[in-house]
Amino acid sequence: MGFLSKIFNNDEEFSEVRVDREVLDSVIYYAKKAYPMEFLAFFDGEIIDNILYITGLLFVPGETCETGAVVHTELIPMTTKYWGSVHSHPGPSASPSDADLNTFSRNGYFHMIVCLPYSLETFKAYDRYGNPQDYTVGDYGYLVEDNIDEFFDEDDVLNDSDEFKPGLLDEADDEFFKTEDTFVDHYKEFEENQLDKARPVIRIELNPDGSVKRVVREFKK
Secondary structure (H helix, E strand, C coil), rough: CCCCCCCCECCCEEEECCCCCCCHHHHHHHHHHCCCCCEEEEEEEECCEEEEEEEEEEECCCCEECEEECCCCHHHHCCCCEEEEEECCCCCCCCCHHHHHHHHHHHHCCCEEEEECHHHEEEEECCCCCCCCCEEEECCCHHHHHHHHCCCCCCCCCCCCCCCCCCCCCHHHHHHHHHCCCCCCCHHHHHHHHHHCCCEEEEECCCCCCEEEEEEEEEEE
């Protein structure tokens, strides 16, 4: 279903949403890294010709757990515009909870939830009222590339003739990055457990005349 929304009281309207595939790939990546906790971020983008393009993610400090996520939206600069939110559910449902609906109503107009097993097929989109929302997935990264000059000063970019000078990190930073990585990939454990589970198999036995003799349901790994 289509919709027409006014954003931020600036008479900015859009009737269609297009989401860059790399944004969704990033959400899948972070959702798997966060599992079994929830992952939450906000959508960056712009409106062009009455179409809202979602081209990036905005990360805000917060806390997450297996049943929800809290972000400190008060830390978002007043000049930063975001169009909605996206978060993961560490379960098989992408339906919004009451807390999700509250987040939707206060943080933009286009929202997405991705559930297990975290893939492009398990995303669901909603408007600010929790109604299912259509969207198109495509390659819209060129919109960001076209605006890259807005984020970088030519004087800040290293040229081939420039020499990278050490000293960016002090000794304390060096010791931090030498710390052994203790990250546990819980999502990989989830995938392996899914493969280990017994799967139902239907075995059909036939009579000599080709008729069905009996149907047996078995469980095999």
